[in-house]
Amino acid sequence: MRPLDALAKVCGDVRPGEPAEGVLGVEPALVAAPENVTEAADVMRVAAENGLAVVPRGAETRLDWGAPPERCDLLVDTHRLDGLIEHAAGDLVAKAEAGLPMERLAEKLAERDQRLALDVPLPGSTVGGTIATGAAGPLRSLYGTPRSLVIGLTIVRADGQVARSGGKVVKNVAGYDLGRLFSGSFGTLGLIVDATFRLHPVPAATAYVVCAVSGPEDAHDAVQTVLHCAVAPSAVEYIGPSGTVAVLLEGVPDGVAARARQTADLLGENAEISGTAPDGWGRYPDGTTLIDISAPPPALRDLLTLLGPDIAVTWSGSGHGHVGLPAESTPDEVADVLGRLRDALGRHRGGAVVRYTPEEVRGEIDLWGPVPALALMRRVKDQFDPDHRLSPGRFAGGI
């Protein structure tokens, strides 16, 4: 039987791929959109039986991240897996299918004044894609990233077996936490089909304190002032090239008002209190090259110094950020910035990873930089995907 027919027997939505659906130019032979876990498992099993290379796809918001797959026989599309399986509001827990868009999840949770405390830098992105790419925004400073908020995960393995880890209680140390392992694994270990999240109440009040800073020194001082004071911000962001330090406060109305004033006083005369987020908040910086950086707070000064005043950057107080390079950057220029970032951030035990960049640049640079424990990663990959059929080559070290 042809793979298409075999797949069609187990899944209601199977078709040949189209050129426009290429993953970084690699056109999929087939596209399957399972409707539930059973279909997803069957699709993966059939793919295994036929030796198909599989790339999972959510809303395509980050399909251009990383390296192109070595091959792509089958795109597993999750758009039909889009249910909110359970919202246990009393337990502050929700279970959602992988294809559910984050905004729709947020709407449903908001009905009970709750939220998944993750920013959505790219509108439309799905629950599964968010986990697979470890995506987060400014709120990461207080609430963490998907790895901190996923408390249960269901995946389909390369061989089509369904496996769960964690559960639906926040406090749980039974067994290995595959939720954390799968966060940011870019579809190379298995297909994420649903996830259970820890939720937070929607705060009764929020305020932003926004302060224009002039230069790296000033930015560093402003950030340090806020980090070491007692106002307990939910997020502290630097946004460039505008040169803004912005602080998010969440809580009860009286508390937020008082803390906003306190924060504004600390930041000095440039600080303003606002009800809305400043421009660029929670979005990736503009550009055709996006570099994900790990830069602890003391590295901010060096980071901004080396980037200069014109390069777009966002950085969170937790020590993570993004740099955007403009379309006109030559491969050499990208390589140069990247090299200098890795040197400077390496001194602070940080690093820089290229998320996306034009094809002509991609060939000229090392997207990942040094990958500690790469041998161990390969061995884990070999266990989960011995035939290297899951998003082959998309990930660090060619995994």
Place this chain on the structure above:
Amino acid sequence: MGSEDDLPNLLSDCVHCGFCLPTCPTYVLWGEEMDSPRGRIHLMQQHADGTPLSGPMVEHFDRCLGCMACVTSCPSGVQYDRLIEMTRADVEREHPRSLKERAIRELVFQLFPYRRRLRALRGPLRAYQKSGLERLVRRSGVLERISPSVAAMERLAPPLGRAPKLPERVAARGERRATVGMLTGCVQAEFFPGVNAATARVLALEGCDVVIPRDQGCCGALSMHSGREDEARAFARRTIQMFEAVDVIVVNSAGCGSAMKEYQALLADDPAWSGRADALSAKTRDFAEFLAALGPRAKREPVPVTVAYHDACHLAHAQGIRSQPRALLAAIPELTVREIAEPEICCGSAGTYNLFQPEAAGELGDRKAVNVDATGAELLVAANPGCSMQIATALRRRGAGIAIAHTAQVLDASLRGLGRDALVARDS
């Protein structure tokens, strides 16, 4: 000690939680289970289950300082104090020691509990230090261990003859509030007579008639804490007799006070004495404990000095007395009390410990000295002569000097308006 029968019960109280570990000085030093209270209890259990005492086992029991910090930290109420004393008695009974060990132990136990022998040693010791004779006798080993300690006492104690000889009775100043007996101790009396004098004066100034029996001997603390039960009982009986006439006994040395509060258990199996022992334990009070309960009456004059207060183990852990001495000191105008980091960790003096386990004692002394030094205080106050000597010696090794005093001496200086010079001008 109480009946052997309850050893299994006492052992089974331990749930192996490990909360005692960070407070145990030897665990802090070496990080080894066998040298922690939990590990020692495990060894005791092994012994109780039939494993004979072996060299390694005894080594770990011997290394216990008996500081009782573990008793304070135990959430399950394990009576480690009783366990280690029973175990030490077992060791004394069952375990043959080497000739050298025996020699050192005999010398210590024939010397320290006896004031007259201690006194006889003082003069020659000073001469010995000065004459350079030291080098000649170093080979003996025994003296090498004893001499640094006694020499330290000698160096730190005020010159002989200056302390007034205490009368048998000191009358209260003003209206009498209480009549108290006073234990003078062995080391305290011989090397720190000034502490006893200060104690008596402060008590009198606070309205107490102080009774100081002339022929009082050793309270038996050293013997009791080393498993020499019979010797300890003999000392205890004598002390009980000596103080039967008074209602309260004030003790200014932490080790002695804690031993006297334990007479009850020591003589529990002796029908003729158990009742009398109970009575003595019940009326024994530490100096600070007694004064804090009595409440201040005499006027405190300023003593502008910065004090680091050291918790003697036998005061803080064995008797639970921590806040009273601090409160007494803090109530003195212009005096600042500073806390020493790791207050629960023993300084390594621990009665005879610095004689039998000099290396561990030295390491612990150094650790304490670092913490004391970090306070920046001018005066170290402790309620045990051994602690003061130990810490001052360790500080000296670091090239840092500090004056030492007993709580009683600080109060004495305040009550008599002597100011700071009476405390910190001394050689330090």
Place this chain on the structure above:
Amino acid sequence: MEARLAVLAARLEELLGAGRVITDPVRLRTYECDGLTNHRSTPAVVVLPDTAEQIAGIVRECAAAGTPYVARGSGTGLSGGALPRADGVLIVTSRMRRILEIDIPGQRAVVEPGVVNLDVTRAVRPHGYYFAPDPSSQQICSVGGNVAENSGGAHCLKYGFTAHHVLSCEVVTPDGEIVELPADGPGYDLLGVFVGAEGTLGITTKITVRLTRLPETVQTLLAAFGSIEAGGGAVSAIIGAGVVPAAIEMMDALSIEAAEAAVRCEYPPGAGAVLIVELDGPEAEVAAQFTEVERLCRDAGAFEIRIAADDEERALIWKGRKSAFAAVGRISPAYIVQDGVIPRTALPQVLAQIDALSAESGVRVANVFHAGDGNLHPLVLFDDAEPGAEERAEAVSGAILDLCIEHGGSITGEHGVGVDKSRYMPRMFTDTDLDTMQMVRCGFDPDGLCNPGKVFPTPRLCGEVPGVRRGAHPYEGKADLF
């Protein structure tokens, strides 16, 4: 000792020096268990290394000899996670206790695995910071142990577990390599799975922890209720109101009685349940929320509310709760400390079921729990002198875990699976789930020498991966057969 192990011990002594290798049987026995005493096994050799390089050397020696090894910190674990192997080496990290770096501007510190949890906080408190995970044993448990167990504590309701406060670990892998596993590096989040793997994936030798700013203020109240149900109602109301307290703890009448006997905590007499609620954060925030919590407690039927005016009064409120485990020893000769989790809203139902279990079996159960996150610590009481009593208690204890699973909860919220609960794992997970978790294990430790026999009831044979393309060639290592 077996000759093979004697040879290994001699090699280890060469590596570490005399005094760092323990082979005396009396000494070895003191290491026979961790904080859980009903599993005991005397290790063949105990080693006390000082450096990561030494641990790497030990692991390589063990790997070469095919000898299993177990890492141990302070030995306070409550699931037997550090239970030694009679045929193996116990690697004790209690001498590796240096705080290597304190980086306040970066809000992090680097510590060795043997550093005591509370010592991190002690070291950084003068700077206005602390290390947030606060297991009850924080005064002695080691940070390395916290990493292995993903330790929580009373305050993890708001602040999360160890996994959320570890930024990076240096790890000795089962093949004796020293590697760094950062939380935020390129590639897989191996740190994420390493933390909480109960020492089965390697031994951490250096930990970079996140430091948390000390809250501006802390407010604590004790509310007494007539019944557990009323107390549970208050918890639901507080969470429902969108308040995230730092901690919500509950005790039932029996555990109150025990605490009273042990530490005279003087909780309101006649209480069927007491609730301890702690809020922390900025003053303006806490003040408003605290008033609301107080009102919610009253509305839920609290007949007495005490508010701590200072640290001393706060300590008094916590004293009863913190002593509860050990205190139960005062009302029962022996007891089992259980650790299970249920969805918080199932609390009243599950407690009623536990009551029924207790009534049915005649086994008394005291309940102490982290009510905010549904983490139950039923204390199952028995008299070890009575024949069959322990078995009955075990049965009740196991039945409680079944209740947790039935309600969609977990068999352990913080004590870990260890050796004690591995047999319950198949009740919570399918064979495939467990098999999948063990794929990670096989990636890290194909020979299964690193803390074997923990977490999983049956080891996965790592060779059984269909179509392995990488790793050892099938004919490698078989030369000696021909």
